[in-house]
Amino acid sequence: MYSAQPLPPQQPVHRVAVVAAPPVSMFNIATPEMLFAKVQVDGAPGYETVFCTVDPGPVTTSSGLDVQIPNGLDAMDDSDTVIVAGTGSREALDPRILDALRKAAADGKRIASICTGAFALAEAGLLDGRAATTYWTYTRELGDRFPAVDLQEDVLYVQDGQFMTSSGYAAGIDLCLHIIRTDYGAAVANNVARLALVAPVRPGGQTQFTDTPLPAERGVSFACTRAWAMQHLDEPLTLTDLARNAGVSIRTLTRRFHAETGRSPLQWLLHQRIERARELLETTTLPMAQVARASGLGTADSLRQHIQRRLGLTPSAYRAAFSRVATAG
Incomplete structure (x- = not known):
């Protein structure tokens, strides 16, 4: 059973790997970096955010633009937390991503998804028997394709053990603030929310709409x-x-x-x-x-x-x- 532990004050920077599978959502990959970069603990950065994909280089986004992703999936090996960004492709996900997620889970890493990133976790078998959610327009599809998932249809985000899933768009902000609060406490998370001009940490059980x-x-x-x-x-x-x-x-x-x-x-x-x-x-x-x-x-x-x-x-x-x-x- 995964149990989040408070980070000691002098612990090295917490490394977050954001996985981008084309066509990736630009909003989803930008959200973690925007929030984690604002975390300062005793004058030092609390997080380092890296981006990774199957084949490093330009990755198509859901808006048609390309973003440069410099790292391969091996960047997950040195991470503490893995976040799978939402993608416009919910089927036939690259098996290399699924294998990398299974390995990360076996290594005990905290694994999260934003929006349709939950489909990758479900396809990898990581959400079987676990509470999970996704963007509300895709919850029926997730439930139909992966009936072993304990689907939470209208929540902002949910954590079950080492796995976290969130709904889409702004719910990704809530998920990242929840991660910050888990690691560094409410004061740090609420300060980040103020710096980013977003709402303070909201409970995951709040409805999506x-x-x-x-x-x-x-x-x-x-x-x-x-x-x-x-x-x-x-x-x-x-x-x-x-x-x-x-x-x-x-x-x-x-x-x-x-x-x-x-x-x-x-x-x-x-x-x-x-x-x-x-x-x-x-x-x-x-x-x-x-x-x-x-x-x-x-x-x-x-x-x-x-x-x-x-x-x-x-x-x-x-x-x-x-x-x-x-x-x-």
Whole structure:
């Protein structure tokens, strides 16, 4: 069973190999490099991203342009994480890619896919009996072709052991932020999100899309209310408080909030409070009772219950693993 372990502060740079199978998605191969390049830990890069393919050289993209991929599949041998980018070809994948993925899995590497890259993992037999997802327009095809996969049809991303799969486009950003958070903690991941001007780390179980459009007469989202709530996490916010800030009824708030985020307002609020607690555990030496109050989780006992339920670690163990605060002496 694969178990992600926090990276020691002085560990050498984490190497990520991005696999490009033609016609590869330019967005998919650009996303990992864009985000991982922004990770700085104690003033040093946290990741090195390399790109590889079967035959190094120009590789056709799904948009018709060519990109220069300098490395062969042997670049996967020295990597810690392998990410298979989405491709316009979901059948007859090069057997050399499949063999390389099987070898990487046998070597215990973390293996992820973005969008239709899940088809390569499934064809290699790596997803049999495992939870996985792909871009929502291809989930039925993935399920029909690979019935042994435990298909998660409408989530942003999912991790099952050493394997991670995500939906398409922006969900690849969520997956990469999840990887960064797993390796370096919530504070580092959220800082990368701020630098990249994207949303903070979203839970993988959030839905890919919604069938409920926002009412045309309003035309605006609840982004301002969510931003207001983030500034008041230490207060006992209620549905009434959120609805009053948004200027709508509680019923409208609940319906449209779920349409936008895939969660109820109170579920979203709890997720944000746990994320705030994680950042405080990583970046401060505040006592547990103060962390609980500052994040809106109430008491130290409540903090412990939520952190342990979500992460499988006590707050003290999480702080010991991910703290970025220099200790004296």
